[in-house]
C-alpha cells in the first residue's frame with residue numbers, strides 16, 4: 001500500500017514514520033524548499049511522548065529536551081498560583097521544534113522526503129491513501145470541504161524565540177499569567193531557554209521592534225524573564241497571530257483522504273497540545289490501518305480522533321479564557337485567588353485529564 005502525505009510539518013512527518021512502521025510505502029510532499037521547523041520551542045506532553053514511544057523515538061526526544069524539573073504557574077511577581085514538583089510530574093518535555101522535526105525525519109529514508117512540491121489537488125496524487133497534513137490553512141481541506149468556515153483569529157498574538165545563552169539546569173518550566181498577557185519559560189536539555197509571550201491584541205498587530213514590545217509587556221516581571229529576554233538575540237523572534245478552526249469538521253475522512261494535525265483540527269495553543277494531537281493522529285491512523293482494510297481503518301481513525309481533538313480544542317480555548325484573556329484587575333485577582341486555592345494534587349489531576357491518553361495498540365510492528 002502506498003500513501004502520499006501532503007505537508008512535511010511535525011504531523012506529516014510523524015504520519016510518514018507511523019505508516020512505514022505498518023509496512024506502507026510513503027512519500028511526503030512538502031512545498032518548502034527544505035524540511036525543518038521554525039526557531040521556537042514546543043512542549044511535548046506525556047500523551048505525545050507515549051505516541052512517540054510507539055515510534056521508538058521518545059528517548060531521543062527526551063535526550064534533547066528539558067531535564068526533569070519542577071513546573072509552576074506564577075503571577076507576574078513570581079508568586080505561585082500552582083506548582084508541580086519534579087518527582088510528581090508526568091513530565092512535559094520542551095524541545096526545540098527543529099530538533100523534534102529532525103528526530104522524526106531521522107526515522108525516514110531520504111527518498112521518502114520530497115521538497116519544493118506544492119500539491120494543488122488530491123486528484124494529482126497516485127496513492128492508495130492521501131494524508132492531508134498541510135496545516136491550518138489546508139488547501140486539501142478547502143478542496144474537500146469548500147463551504148467549511150476558514151480559521152478565525154483567536155484574539156491573541158504570540159511571540160516565540162530561544163535564548164543564545166545557557167541558564168541553570170534546575171530552571172523551572174513556568175507559565176506566568178498577567179492581565180491580558182502571559183509568558184512561558186521552557187528550558188531545553190542544553191540549557192538554552194525557549195520562551196513565548198502572548199497578549200490580547202487586534203489581528204495584524206505589528207510592531208517595528210518585537211523584542212522591545214515583549215520587554216514592554218513583561219520586561220518588569222519576575223526572574224528569570226528579564227534575563228531570558230536579554231539573552232535573546234534580536235531578530236530571532238517569531239510573531240504570529242493565533243488562529244483556530246472554530247467550527248468542527250463533519251469528518252476527518254473523505255474517500256481515500258485523511259485529514260491530520262492542524263489541517264483537521266487547528267486549535268489555540270493554550271494547553272500546548274496542537275502538535276501533540278498531530279502526533280497522536282499519526283499513530284492512531286497507522287494503528288487503525290494495521291488492524292483493518294482501508295475504508296474501515298479510515299472510519300476507525302475518524303471516530304477515534306474527532307471526539308478527542310474536539311474535547312482538547314474546547315479545553316484549550318477555555319484555558320485561554322481563564323488564563324491570558326482575563327484582563328481587568330478584579331477578574332485577575334479572582335482568577336489568581338481561585339488558582340491558589342486549588343490544591344496542587346487537583347491541578348495535576350486537571351492536567352492529566354488531557355495527558356493520560358494511551359495509544360490504542362502496544363506496537364505498530366506487523
Ligand SMILES: Cc1cc2nc3c(=O)[nH]c(=O)nc-3n(C[C@H](O)[C@H](O)[C@H](O)COP(=O)(O)OP(=O)(O)OC[C@H]3O[C@@H](n4cnc5c(N)ncnc54)[C@H](O)[C@@H]3O)c2cc1C
Nearest residue numbers: 007009010011031043119135261262269272273274275276
Ligand atoms: C504560538 C504557538 C505555540 C504553540 N505551542 C505548542 C506547544 O507547546 N505544543 C504543541 O503540541 N503545539 C503547539 N502549537 C501548535 C503546533 O505548532 C501545531 O499544532 C503543529 O505545528 C501543527 O503541525 P502540522 O504538521 O499539522 O501543520 P504545520 O506545522 O503547519 O505543517 C504543515 C506543512 O505543510 C506544508 N504545506 C502546506 N500546504 C502545502 C501544499 N499545498 N503542498 C505541500 N505542502 C504544503 C507547509 O509548508 C508545512 O510544512 C503552538 C502553536 C502556536 C501558534
